[in-house]
Amino acid sequence: MIQRKEENILVKISIKIQKQIEELVKQVNEYDYYYYSLDKPKISDQEYDEIFNQLNNLEIKHPQFIDKNSPTQRVSGTALEAFKHITHNNKMLSLSNVFNNNEIIDWCKKNMEEVSSSEILEIVCEPKIDGLAVNLTYNNGEFIQAATRGDGYIGEDITANIRTIRSLPLKIDYKKKISIRGEIYIKKTEFNIINNQRKKDGFDIYMNPRNLAAGTMRQLNPAIVSERKLQLFTYQLINEEDNSQFNNTHHENMMSLNELGFPVNSLIKKVKGEKKVIEYCKNIENIRDSLDYEIDGVVIKFNNLKIQNMLGSRSRSPKWATAYKFKAEQKYTELTAIAITVGRTGTLTPVATLKPIVINGVTVKHATLHNEKYIKINNIDIGDTVAVERSGDVIPKIIGLKKGKRDKRTTFLMPKKCPFCLSFIKKNISTSEAQCININCKERLKKNIIYFVSKECMNIRGLGTQIIEKLIRENIIRNISDLFYLYLQKDKIIFLEKMGEKSVSNLIDEINKSKKLPLNKILTALGIHNVGSEIALLLAEKYTNIDNLTNAKLEELKNIEGIGPIVSNSIFEFFNSAETQELLNKLKSAGLNMHQNMKINSVEQKKTYLYNQNVAITGTMVNWTRSELFELLIKLGAKINKTITKKTTILVVGTDPGKKLTLAENNNIKKLYEKELLDLIK
Numbered sequence: 288m289i290q291r292k293e294e295n296i297l298v299k300i301s302i303k304i305q306k307q308i309e310e311l312v313k314q315v316n317e318y319d320y321y322y323y324s325l326d327k328p329k330i331s332d333q334e335y336d337e338i339f340n341q342l343n344n345l346e347i348k349h350p351q352f353i354d355k356n357s358p359t360q361r362v363s364g365t366a367l368e369a370f371k372h373i374t375h376n377n378k379m380l381s382l383s384n385v386f387n388n389n390e391i392i393d394w395c396k397k398n399m400e401e402v403s404s405s406e407i408l409e410i411v412c413e414p415k416i417d418g419l420a421v422n423l424t425y426n427n428g429e430f431i432q433a434a435t436r437g438d439g440y441i442g443e444d445i446t447a448n449i450r451t452i453r454s455l456p457l458k459i460d461y462k463k464k465i466s467i468r469g470e471i472y473i474k475k476t477e478f479n480i481i482n483n484q485r486k487k488d489g490f491d492i493y494m495n496p497r498n499l500a501a502g503t504m505r506q507l508n509p510a511i512v513s514e515r516k517l518q519l520f521t522y523q524l525i526n527e528e529d530n531s532q533f534n535n536t537h538h539e540n541m542m543s544l545n546e547l548g549f550p551v552n553s554l555i556k557k558v559k560g561e562k563k564v565i566e567y568c569k570n571i572e573n574i575r576d577s578l579d580y581e582i583d584g585v586v587i588k589f590n591n592l593k594i595q596n597m598l599g600s601r602s603r604s605p606k607w608a609t610a611y612k613f614k615a616e617q618k619y620t621e622l623t624a625i626a627i628t629v630g631r632t633g634t635l636t637p638v639a640t641l642k643p644i645v646i647n648g649v650t651v652k653h654a655t656l657h658n659e660k661y662i663k664i665n666n667i668d669i670g671d672t673v674a675v676e677r678s679g680d681v682i683p684k685i686i687g688l689k690k691g692k693r694d695k696r697t698t699f700l701m702p703k704k705c706p707f708c709l710s711f712i713k714k715n716i717s718t719s720e721a722q723c724i725n726i727n728c729k730e731r732l733k734k735n736i737i738y739f740v741s742k743e744c745m746n747i748r749g750l751g752t753q754i755i756e757k758l759i760r761e762n763i764i765r766n767i768s769d770l771f772y773l774y775l776q777k778d779k780i781i782f783l784e785k786m787g788e789k790s791v792s793n794l795i796d797e798i799n800k801s802k803k804l805p806l807n808k809i810l811t812a813l814g815i816h817n818v819g820s821e822i823a824l825l826l827a828e829k830y831t832n833i834d835n836l837t838n839a840k841l842e843e844l845k846n847i848e849g850i851g852p853i854v855s856n857s858i859f860e861f862f863n864s865a866e867t868q869e870l871l872n873k874l875k876s877a878g879l880n881m882h883q884n885m886k887i888n889s890v891e892q893k894k895t896y897l898y899n900q901n902v903a904i905t906g907t908m909v910n911w912t913r914s915e916l917f918e919l920l921i922k923l924g925a926k927i928n929k930t931i932t933k934k935t936t937i938l939v940v941g942t943d944p945g946k947k948l949t950l951a952e953n954n955n956i957k958k959l960y961e962k963e964l965l966d967l968i969k
């Protein structure tokens with residue numbers, strides 16, 4: 288009897304604690320909403336911390352009551368190995384642009400005519416946040432997934448990172464499956480704090496808040512993301528279950544988002560008529576600098592969702608919306624010095640050092656001066672006051688000059704020797720280009736390695752500028768191929784870099800992973816003059832392996848569509864130099880994959896692409912159930928593999944792919960995404 292009573296008391300206490308935790312979760316969520324979404328804190332930071340800690344302590348003591356959507360659970364403990372791919376249910380489009388008042392008027396008129404509206408239609412205007420687009424999925428009232436835009440069809444799964452954003456509700460009062468589109472950004476103040484710290488710590492600084500936000504979203508460790516304080520604005524609501532709309536208008540949808548707890552920009556406004564749109568754009572441009580987030584224009588949308596539907600979309604962008612882009616901002620400052628940089632091809636570029644100036648909330652300290660001729664023509668000199676322009680990712684430019692005070696002007700001259708390796712430079716009189724032609728120039732090597740490991744090329748993470756500099760200085764890296772032999776000097780690197788063994792191992796893993804990249808990536812990374820990622824892909828698909836390309840005749844290269852005489856000459860010269868052949872041989876013996884899978888082009892190839900192939904499947908498909916997919920694949924002549932075996936040649940990849948994807952990537956098995964499979968059977 289007594290025991291029974293004690294049990295009862297225990298149950299009661301435990302219910303009480305559970306209730307208390309639930310109540311605290313509710314409170315913290317509400318304070319978060321006021322603080323992060325509305326920017327109107329309800330209580331002091333100190334009071335907030337107290338309540339948050341109270342919740343945290345209770346949860347630590349009673350882990351059985353932790354709700355996975357508790358505000359204390361935003362950061363998951365483990366770092367990811369890689370981002371999974373996600374196929375978007377609804378394509379993520381980008382926006383067309385208008386650049387001036389006339390184009391705004393034309394855009395409004397043209398579309399109103401198209402829907403032959405007799406009355407003036409409502410238009411919703413909102414600031415265009417200069418961040419990164421994200422798709423958030425909720426089901427059953429819970430946040431389940433976040434994906435980047437990617438190519439519009441397939442994005443990357445960044446759920447764990449996005450969970451750390453405090454203004455993102457993890458639970459909402461709506462049960463159906465919905466997608467919410469928004470923009471991830473970082474506040475200007477936060478950007479400056481982080482950059483200052485990075486500079487102190489000797490890291491590369493970020494160019495602008497968007498680059499920082501992008502770099503942060505690609506972090507594999509959510510704990511780091513959490514420290515970076517990403518922010519969110521939402522601007523679109525999509526019903527994923529059927530085509531029904533929540534409301535009749537976009538503006539009402541935004542109000543609904545707000546009620547569900549999502550941050551919606553407070554400057555959003557409903558207007559009528561082109562004049563009002565222009566007025567809104569002008570007003571926003573005027574207050575642009577006073578906002579703590581970067582904007583690069585105004586998004587203009589038709590408010591009525593039926594009208595939006597009638598107007599529809601082009602392949603890349605909706606017709607019912609457009610973006611008015613601001614002109615790049617210009618400011619005057621003093622040019623205090625001219626420095627010389629040497630690029631990976633050896634080109635010397637004069638760079639202006641400026642008295643730091645804030646343009647659109649970002650501090651600008653350097654601007655490109657292109658070459659000697661540019662400086663001469665524009666009569667630029669040290670001590671001048673210059674007009675500087677900065678827009679988006681582009682390096683700031685000097686676009687004008689207030690004459691300097693001095694009567695006597697010194698004329699800038701390019702140095703005769705490379706400032707880094709001291710070898711004589713070669714000058715091209717007609718283009719005014721100066722070049723360091725020493726192939727052993729360490730500055731050139733550094734720039735080459737930075738480019739080689741960049742995301743667009745071999746995507747080797749963990750090799751920052753500072754480490755590269757040190758490895759070159761210590762003669763551990765003397766050419767690109769040395770990267771692939773770093774593992775032999777692991778101990779030396781740990782010692783030199785004061786890096787942990789784990790991070791050096793991670794770096795070596797990254798390098799090994801990059802060996803399996805297809806030929807087009809390597810061709811891009813080699814930095815052949817005039818060959819960017821597009822031409823690299825063209826070449827890789829035509830020649831399929833490096834030997835075929837090496838043996839290609841000049842005439843043949845010239846005749847490839849999309850490659851002119853200049854480009855074909857650079858390609859031919861590159862592959863016919865002894866240096867290149869030596870490098871390629873070293874890369875080959877290091878085990879780099881120098882092949883490209885065939886692209887499926889012709890109808891005939893499409894028909895037979897899966898014929899007689901051993902095909903495995905991972906993830907779920909949007910268009911087929913598992914058994915429907917089996918049926919389809921068998922119809923196309925494929926043999927189904929339950930698991931990945933030595934025989935498997937193709938892996939069909941859906942949403943939420945499992946371990947098979949990594950296995951396939953490690954074994955050079957071709958991947959076929961759902962979208963590609965759809966193309967195949969079209």
Ligand SMILES: [Zn+2]
Nearest residue numbers: 705708723728
């Ligand atoms: Zn040099």
